[in-house]
Amino acid sequence: MNLAIDMGNSRIKVGFFESGSLVRESIFSDLPEIGEAVKGQEVQHVIVSSVRKTPEKLSAVVPLTGKQIQFSSQTPVPLQNAYATPHTLGVDRLAAAVGASYLFPGQNCLVIDAGTCITYDLVEAAGIYQGGNISPGLNMRYQAMHTFTGKLPLLSGTKLPLRPGKTTEQAMQGGVLYGLVAEVEGIIQHYERQYKSLTVVLCGGDAPFFESTVKARIFVIPELVLIGLNRILEYNV
Incomplete structure (x- = not known):
């Protein structure tokens, strides 16, 4: 074992x-x-x-x-890493990329990890990790509105409110949740225009919210980072 x-x-x-x-x-x-x-x-x-x-x-x-x-930036991985600053790359991002490449070999994969931050990472079909994007996660956005304003409350939750929001709470929830959905769908569409065939893989604690709201074909694999870590382990031993 x-x-x-x-x-x-x-x-x-x-x-x-x-x-x-x-x-x-x-x-x-x-x-x-x-x-x-x-x-x-x-x-x-x-x-x-x-x-x-x-x-x-x-x-x-x-x-x-x-x-x-x-596992560190010095650990050999079964991908070509094209990131310009590999020593600054989060090991969880790289492990998730390895996991996606292992589960979907020969496919262009966009890995979305919806955790504290939302990360978007691209692995090309040839096994080349190209990097990606990082943006504030769901709860971080709620926290930011409360922290950097004088009167906005601290909210949480993933229930989509009415549009347009009829209360300040609904307006804040709508801004966070509908904004996140638009962001994720927009980034997926961007890469779909760049790659004729794209496999979208989703993991992270907020993955269930995006699975139910994003209008795109997505493979939800909560254990993706662990799968990637084991693949890296096997590659090294």
Whole structure:
């Protein structure tokens, strides 16, 4: 069994892989919890993608029979990386791109990760990662209107309001939600004009909202980053 570990600021996502296939995905709060989850099982290789400092000896809590790889900009990946500043590229963006290329080989893929920020990343059919765009995510937009104004409230939610909004709350929600839908659809259309055939892959915490509102053919794959991490692991071991 191989583990793909995606360590965020507040939680740790772990993918359990057998023979290259994801058999289970779990969320943990710390590394010892992972150790308890795999107690009595043989863990061969592990890849760790982290936005925080990772203990060098992960094997102290997760006994390994093989390698531990700390994913970084220096890690070889099964894509040609055409990003001009690879050392600044978020490893989650690159892992998601690798995942999309692995699941849809020989296809032009637009990867949309709808999380804290919304990232748009393009992988060409020849296996070339071309980069993409980053914009504020759904909750970040709500937060920005509240933080940078004197009277606007802090809102949340993904229920589409009436158009036009009849209250300040409806006006704010409509601006955020309809604006995001227009942004996503517009970027998809831009790349569809550039590429005759385009596969759109969606992941991230706000993916369900876009799946139900965006008028485009989209493959929703919540575990895309973990799949990409495991593919990178296999590529390196």
